Amino acid sequence: MTEHDRTSAATLHDVAREAGVSLATASRAINGSTRNVKESNRTLVLDAARRLGYAANASAQAVARGTTTTVALLVGDVTDPYFSSIASGVVSAATERALIVAMSQTERDSQREVDLVRAMRGQRARAIILAASRRANDPHADELQRELEAYEANGGRAVFISTPSEDFRAVPIDNSGGARKLAAALLERGYRSPAVLAGPSLVGTSDEPSAKAADRLGGPAGLRTSDDRLSGFAECFAAAGHAIPSRRIISTAFTRDGGYEGMQQLIASGLDDLDMVFAVNDVMAVGAMSALRDAGIEPGRDLAVAGFDDIPTLRDVTPRLTTVQLPLTEVGHRALSLAIDDDAADAEVVEAEVVIRESTPQR
Amino acid sequence: MTEHDRTSAATLHDVAREAGVSLATASRAINGSTRNVKESNRTLVLDAARRLGYAANASAQAVARGTTTTVALLVGDVTDPYFSSIASGVVSAATERALIVAMSQTERDSQREVDLVRAMRGQRARAIILAASRRANDPHADELQRELEAYEANGGRAVFISTPSEDFRAVPIDNSGGARKLAAALLERGYRSPAVLAGPSLVGTSDEPSAKAADRLGGPAGLRTSDDRLSGFAECFAAAGHAIPSRRIISTAFTRDGGYEGMQQLIASGLDDLDMVFAVNDVMAVGAMSALRDAGIEPGRDLAVAGFDDIPTLRDVTPRLTTVQLPLTEVGHRALSLAIDDDAADAEVVEAEVVIRESTPQR
DNA sequence: CGGTCTTTGGAAAACGCTTACCGTGAGTGT
DNA sequence: ACACTCACGGTAAGCGTTTTCCAAAGACCG
Numbered sequence: 001m002t003e004h005d006r007t008s009a010a011t012l013h014d015v016a017r018e019a020g021v022s023l024a025t026a027s028r029a030i031n032g033s034t035r036n037v038k039e040s041n042r043t044l045v046l047d048a049a050r051r052l053g054y055a056a057n058a059s060a061q062a063v064a065r066g067t068t069t070t071v072a073l074l075v076g077d078v079t080d081p082y083f084s085s086i087a088s089g090v091v092s093a094a095t096e097r098a099l100i101v102a103m104s105q106t107e108r109d110s111q112r113e114v115d116l117v118r119a120m121r122g123q124r125a126r127a128i129i130l131a132a133s134r135r136a137n138d139p140h141a142d143e144l145q146r147e148l149e150a151y152e153a154n155g156g157r158a159v160f161i162s163t164p165s166e167d168f169r170a171v172p173i174d175n176s177g178g179a180r181k182l183a184a185a186l187l188e189r190g191y192r193s194p195a196v197l198a199g200p201s202l203v204g205t206s207d208e209p210s211a212k213a214a215d216r217l218g219g220p221a222g223l224r225t226s227d228d229r230l231s232g233f234a235e236c237f238a239a240a241g242h243a244i245p246s247r248r249i250i251s252t253a254f255t256r257d258g259g260y261e262g263m264q265q266l267i268a269s270g271l272d273d274l275d276m277v278f279a280v281n282d283v284m285a286v287g288a289m290s291a292l293r294d295a296g297i298e299p300g301r302d303l304a305v306a307g308f309d310d311i312p313t314l315r316d317v318t319p320r321l322t323t324v325q326l327p328l329t330e331v332g333h334r335a336l337s338l339a340i341d342d343d344a345a346d347a348e349v350v351e352a353e354v355v356i357r358e359s360t361p362q363r
Numbered sequence: 364m365t366e367h368d369r370t371s372a373a374t375l376h377d378v379a380r381e382a383g384v385s386l387a388t389a390s391r392a393i394n395g396s397t398r399n400v401k402e403s404n405r406t407l408v409l410d411a412a413r414r415l416g417y418a419a420n421a422s423a424q425a426v427a428r429g430t431t432t433t434v435a436l437l438v439g440d441v442t443d444p445y446f447s448s449i450a451s452g453v454v455s456a457a458t459e460r461a462l463i464v465a466m467s468q469t470e471r472d473s474q475r476e477v478d479l480v481r482a483m484r485g486q487r488a489r490a491i492i493l494a495a496s497r498r499a500n501d502p503h504a505d506e507l508q509r510e511l512e513a514y515e516a517n518g519g520r521a522v523f524i525s526t527p528s529e530d531f532r533a534v535p536i537d538n539s540g541g542a543r544k545l546a547a548a549l550l551e552r553g554y555r556s557p558a559v560l561a562g563p564s565l566v567g568t569s570d571e572p573s574a575k576a577a578d579r580l581g582g583p584a585g586l587r588t589s590d591d592r593l594s595g596f597a598e599c600f601a602a603a604g605h606a607i608p609s610r611r612i613i614s615t616a617f618t619r620d621g622g623y624e625g626m627q628q629l630i631a632s633g634l635d636d637l638d639m640v641f642a643v644n645d646v647m648a649v650g651a652m653s654a655l656r657d658a659g660i661e662p663g664r665d666l667a668v669a670g671f672d673d674i675p676t677l678r679d680v681t682p683r684l685t686t687v688q689l690p691l692t693e694v695g696h697r698a699l700s701l702a703i704d705d706d707a708a709d710a711e712v713v714e715a716e717v718v719i720r721e722s723t724p725q726r
Numbered sequence: 727c728g729g730t731c732t733t734t735g736g737a738a739a740a741c742g743c744t745t746a747c748c749g750t751g752a753g754t755g756t
Numbered sequence: 757a758c759a760c761t762c763a764c765g766g767t768a769a770g771c772g773t774t775t776t777c778c779a780a781a782g783a784c785c786g
Binding site: 374375376386387390391394396398419420422423424425426427428429 | 743744745
């Protein structure tokens, strides 16, 4: 007895034998089902389990119960603070509920995203949370849609972050409203001639930016999040009589390097009367500031900069960046709740708050 | 036929029936075992599978095969760029091998870490990668050790990141060597009176810091990584005749806020002849720089600062931070390889390279 | 003290796969 | 034309659980 030197893990069978009870009793004692088991037997089983270092085989439980304890999380790139903040929220909310989160990176490739969804369908994940960015004109959108529909038809739950969806649950974020509020605040501070560093986009006021985007990215692709932020911002300025000329809307990658390169482009084409730059997310803004600095232009003092998201990194960046705050960890929590809890409040839009900091001084 | 409106997912059985072949044939056709199946049958099965939207139940495969495709990754906090960079490496290496990574956060709580290891043992993860920080004097160290031993006894593989381990695989990082090299470089640049912002530590030259650490953290706890970096750094300075007085070694949390608070402490106690501050990791260094700035002291110009890790964030921080570079994504790759590949080259120490930047100008 | 509930234990049938084993028919060499 | 491989299909026995169903044993009542 208490033979520890087996080469494969102890099974419930072993525990039952060691405790001198039946398989059924052991099962009931260990997971506390509806059925009671006599106290003496329960401790017998529990002790045996401890002695054998028993850990129930989750896969076997999954097939027997017909349900797993896994939640899938798809992000674009964990290294990006936007995603890692969301991921952190998802993971901790999952841990509270004794769920495992299986995380994957789409690496911003929508084909890969489809593959990953299929893989998670195979895992019979209880839910799939898609934090990776949605494109307006995605060549694989249909395939993804079909995959997710099949997934939900079998009892899974898909949850999108940021982009509202007609067909699936979502934690919608008020991107355009946030951008509008930011624009209003900047107008009030005296800014009149902004440029925008947008992600790959289709929304540009002329065709130029989207054509460029299509060119750079091997196909037409507009990031919904970026589009919404761009249009909210641009509309507000336009409404105030300061329409943003299309050459001031740069389409670039939705990343730090994208921001850096976009800013370089802007500098190369001449700054003229430009008085500020709005990058549609913080990592881009931060990249843009570096590009400015590398060109001998002091961000904030010589040219104002603003971002979107309020990622934690910003606390340590100079000048402090004006941005639109999003409760990212909270978004992760809500996504998980929406994915798992049956009574989860539906789809309340996440409000975004403008935070004015040093990078956009009063003019 | 092609009945899609079932409420639970299509099974292999359904596929076999739809294709008009036996279960065994369907299984063989879909996963391509050693056995061949006639081309005509294969396409029959594959088509049926596509029609039904079949995705093999990973749990059932796991119990049948006796092995899963899951790898567990335990990090302290995904939000920390050190961890997220490693995580990114692990996840992408896993995806290449068609493995799923289940990620959890220990939230720097070692009890939780033990619980998570137990949970992953239940998942029958193929490997457990522990990137969360090791403590010298961990109250749960024994329990963790037992848990991991049980895990390995049943064919699992545990891999530690950073801290070499006698009992388990590891991707060891040359923390003390890196710190030593950094110290040498700084000596050469004319620095003579450094302070160190260490993580919770036991190694301080007097008892003072560790006592403080014990106090703050509710028990004696020395982070191995921090200890190694501190001692490498301190030894090198001491050898050059510039021993670091114990009041100049601050024990604080291993986080950005820890760095911030540690720096505040240092400022409060008077800077005197202090000419530089070494924070044992970059996030602490970045926090420290913010604390300096908030106190009206310009990091780099008024007081030099150096860190350790070379996290991606640093590209956008001013002044550019001198640090010790670690190939974090690569570390993630190696950890996964060590965990999975049978022929994985064993435990070569990861070298750390000093990178001098603006934050430590020549004196 | 017999009868009726209520509690508890155990045997065995699922769950959705993989795979060892057996059987069949076609191809080969003589 | 014969035995002999060989390639491939199918049957059924697992894998480690949960859970249904039945039986036995008390508890309670009059």
